[in-house]
Amino acid sequence: MALKAYWGRRIASSLLVLAVVLVLNFFLFRILPGDPVSAIIDPRFSPQAKEELAALFGLDRPMGEQFLLYVKQMLTFNFGVSFLSQRPVWDEIRSRLPNTLILLSSAMAISALLGIYLGVIAAAKRGGFIERLVLWAGAISFSFPSFFIQLVMLLLFAFAMPIFPLRGSVSIPPPPPGWPAMIDYIWHMVLPVSSLVILGFGSWALYVRNLMVKVLGEDFVFLARAKGLPQRLILWRHAFRSILPPIVTIIFLSLPGVVSGAVITETVFSLHGVGRFLLESVTGQDYPAAGAAFFLLALLTVACNLLADLAYGFVDPRIGLERKMER
Amino acid sequence: MRLLHRWSLWALALGAIIAAIGPYFFKTSPEEAVAPPFVKPVWLAKDAPPSLHLTITEEHLERRFLWEYEPPLRFSLKGAMRFEVPPEVAQIVWQTPKGTMVLYDASKKAESRIDLDARDVSFKLALGLSPFQNPMPHLFPATGEYALRLESSEPPAEISLALQVPGSRWGLLGTDQRGRDVFHLFILGIRVSLLVGLSATFIATALGLAFGLSSGYFGGIIDAVIMRAVDVLLSVPTLPIMIVLAGLWGKGLFNLILILSAFSWMSTARTVRSMTLSLREAPFVEGLRALGAPSSYILWRHLLPEALPLLLANIALGVPGAVLAEAGLSFLGLSDPRLVSWGRMLHEAHAFGAFTSGAWWLILPPGFGIAGLCLVFLDLGRHLEEILDPRLRRKAL
Numbered sequence: 029m030a031l032k033a034y035w036g037r038r039i040a041s042s043l044l045v046l047a048v049v050l051v052l053n054f055f056l057f058r059i060l061p062g063d064p065v066s067a068i069i070d071p072r073f074s075p076q077a078k079e080e081l082a083a084l085f086g087l088d089r090p091m092g093e094q095f096l097l098y099v100k101q102m103l104t105f106n107f108g109v110s111f112l113s114q115r116p117v118w119d120e121i122r123s124r125l126p127n128t129l130i131l132l133s134s135a136m137a138i139s140a141l142l143g144i145y146l147g148v149i150a151a152a153k154r155g156g157f158i159e160r161l162v163l164w165a166g167a168i169s170f171s172f173p174s175f176f177i178q179l180v181m182l183l184l185f186a187f188a189m190p191i192f193p194l195r196g197s198v199s200i201p202p203p204p205p206g207w208p209a210m211i212d213y214i215w216h217m218v219l220p221v222s223s224l225v226i227l228g229f230g231s232w233a234l235y236v237r238n239l240m241v242k243v244l245g246e247d248f249v250f251l252a253r254a255k256g257l258p259q260r261l262i263l264w265r266h267a268f269r270s271i272l273p274p275i276v277t278i279i280f281l282s283l284p285g286v287v288s289g290a291v292i293t294e295t296v297f298s299l300h301g302v303g304r305f306l307l308e309s310v311t312g313q314d315y316p317a318a319g320a321a322f323f324l325l326a327l328l329t330v331a332c333n334l335l336a337d338l339a340y341g342f343v344d345p346r347i348g349l350e351r352k353m354e355r
Numbered sequence: 356m357r358l359l360h361r362w363s364l365w366a367l368a369l370g371a372i373i374a375a376i377g378p379y380f381f382k383t384s385p386e387e388a389v390a391p392p393f394v395k396p397v398w399l400a401k402d403a404p405p406s407l408h409l410t411i412t413e414e415h416l417e418r419r420f421l422w423e424y425e426p427p428l429r430f431s432l433k434g435a436m437r438f439e440v441p442p443e444v445a446q447i448v449w450q451t452p453k454g455t456m457v458l459y460d461a462s463k464k465a466e467s468r469i470d471l472d473a474r475d476v477s478f479k480l481a482l483g484l485s486p487f488q489n490p491m492p493h494l495f496p497a498t499g500e501y502a503l504r505l506e507s508s509e510p511p512a513e514i515s516l517a518l519q520v521p522g523s524r525w526g527l528l529g530t531d532q533r534g535r536d537v538f539h540l541f542i543l544g545i546r547v548s549l550l551v552g553l554s555a556t557f558i559a560t561a562l563g564l565a566f567g568l569s570s571g572y573f574g575g576i577i578d579a580v581i582m583r584a585v586d587v588l589l590s591v592p593t594l595p596i597m598i599v600l601a602g603l604w605g606k607g608l609f610n611l612i613l614i615l616s617a618f619s620w621m622s623t624a625r626t627v628r629s630m631t632l633s634l635r636e637a638p639f640v641e642g643l644r645a646l647g648a649p650s651s652y653i654l655w656r657h658l659l660p661e662a663l664p665l666l667l668a669n670i671a672l673g674v675p676g677a678v679l680a681e682a683g684l685s686f687l688g689l690s691d692p693r694l695v696s697w698g699r700m701l702h703e704a705h706a707f708g709a710f711t712s713g714a715w716w717l718i719l720p721p722g723f724g725i726a727g728l729c730l731v732f733l734d735l736g737r738h739l740e741e742i743l744d745p746r747l748r749r750k751a752l
Contacts, residue, residue: 044583048587052596056600170733172722172726173683173698173701173722173725173726175682176718176726179701179705179722180719187711187713194710283592284589284590284592284593287592287595291595291598292683295687303595306595307687310689321595325592325595329590
């Protein structure tokens with residue numbers, strides 16, 4: 029019951045976020061630019077096409093009905109036609125989504141694992157090289173703008189020493205499909221992903237280190253030491269296990285920032301992704317595309333949040349305990 | 356005051372002074388092109404030619420100078436001269452170590468206006484070059500003594516000519532893609548970063564204070580609504596919203612500040628709320644309520660002063676976030692293009708090919724400026740926290 033109630037609450041709060049995003053999206057793009065028709069339908073279209081599209085979006089109907097129609101279209105990924113490319117927005121986004129997902133998930137996974145590992149080591153050996161590295165990396169990730177670090181990496185590894193490509197996610201001309209294409213893709217992703225890792229692992233490591241330092245001073249760790257358990261076991265099985273729940277919390281607190289970082293990273297490295305698509309659509313006043321890209325980025329965050337919440341249910345022993353007691 | 360012993364306070368004061376008076380030490384406007392695009396800083400390129408300005412007047416009809424560098428990038432000669440009667444011969448002569456050439460022939464003309472530029476096709480043709488040739492190696496063929504003079508059969512009544520050869524090095528930090536002085540832009544950029552960072556954080560803190568106090572004190576439905584809003588805002592990616600808002604509302608500085616503060620009050624609200632929750636049950640508040648004090652009085656005179664010192668550290672720690680967010684939005688091109696800011700400089704460096712020219716002096720100074728500003732505020736904030744909460748002093752970090 030407790031677990032179900034917990035998940036139910038989490039799902040409800042995700043739905044609330046989603047609803048707020050939908051409302052925000054609806055009103056932002058419909059009210060701000062003045063005439064709603066001009067916000068949704070390209071002014072260069074022929075009058076007949078305009079009328080058809082207006083009927084499709086239900087712009088001739090009252091606001092409440094429009095909103096319901098809008099929600100239905102958003103949830104079925106029917107985003108309309110892009111002003112800039114004159115193609116369905118969903119097609120545009122579908123070609124970009126894999127890049128964004130791969131970039132974010134690999135960067136997030138590598139930086140979290142590296143950060144957690146280094147944080148635990150730093151807490152175990154206070155005053156060592158690793159601890160100094162962690163403190164410095166944390167300071168850098170809190171004070172340097174992400175795009176600046178990325179620009180400098182580009183300058184060093186793509187311009188001064190041209191090891192990696194300066195822009196894009198495929199070589200021109202594209203390599204033959206199969207392994208060459210795969211290797212080419214990885215070669216293009218090395219700089220963006222590693223820049224995100226360099227920027228990300230510091231704050232993770234700092235956070236884990238601070239938690240571990242606190243935990244390592246507690247009585248149960250002292251007891252484990254007194255029992256003569258090996259250091260590695262104490263660190264990972266006893267101390268680290270007890271800080272897992274707050275780490276999962278920080279995972280889902282950091283997700284919005286990671287998605288925000290995608291916009292900047294994709295712009296710096298000129299990647300074919302949803303974040304850059306959002307920026308280009310906003311600056312090009314392509315409202316349907318901008319609205320859809322924003323909605324998808326928000327949806328991505330909400331979905332990841334929900335996953336993190338569900339993971340929390342597994343790592344927090346108290347929730348598991350309640351489940352066992354219930355049986 | 357322990358704060359006075361902190362380097363960050365003095366660094367901040369220095370930054371504020373530079374932001375306030377620094378730009379007034381420059382004679383030119385920041386928009387003005389002072390040298391060719393992407394030229395190196397003076398201290399880096401000692402062999403690159405410096406700027407050369409020569410004037411020819413009635414008293415000095417000949418100017419000589421020593422040229423010991425590579426050919427420069429540009430060359431222009433502007434001015435006017437007038438004779439009482441049209442002269443038999445009047446030529447502006449350019450003497451190089453390898454021979455002389457006539458730049459302009461004013462023979463038999465009483466008045467002439469001269470406007471020559473090495474990039475003009477007519478000038479290249481007059482020198483006997485093709486329109487696609489670079490005339491500079493022709494004009495500066497070797498190192499040695501050069502001269503610019505007027506050779507005329509009679510002295511001119513009036514003459515004023517100016518030779519401009521912009522150098523291939525400039526100032527402390529070189530020039531950008533439009534030939535503007537990067538050091539000047541860098542000094543100007545402090546203003547926007549400081550202004551946006553401080554004011555956005557102040558507004559956000561005020562919002563957080565108001566929401567946190569009312570949420571903690573009143574509880575019930577107000578608390579539920581505000582805390583739900585905090586949860587939602589904390590779990591939505593803010594940069595995409597800011598991009599959309601900045602794109603739709605326009606790119607003004609004021610809009611930017613409003614947008615930034617609207618999305619950074621949440622953590623302050625949480626902190627203030629939890630503090631208010633514990634204070635609300637404190638005996639002195641209960642006593643006040645028993646005395647019949649209205650909520651507004653309790654909030655203003657008793658709870659707010661309790662929260663304020665806590666917020667001082669909060670403001671200092673919040674500024675880096677606002678500065679970084681401003682830089683990020685400017686970098687994405689969503690700031691006022693007429694305002695120079697460090698993020699804007701990086702945006703232009705990225706958009707206008709500082710990479711393909713290897714112009715690192717356009718990229719490193721604004722980046723380190725932003726980082727320095729953030730570090731100063733982080734240090735200040737952490738120190739303020741320690742002063743206000745002595746328990747933190749025992750910790751290692």
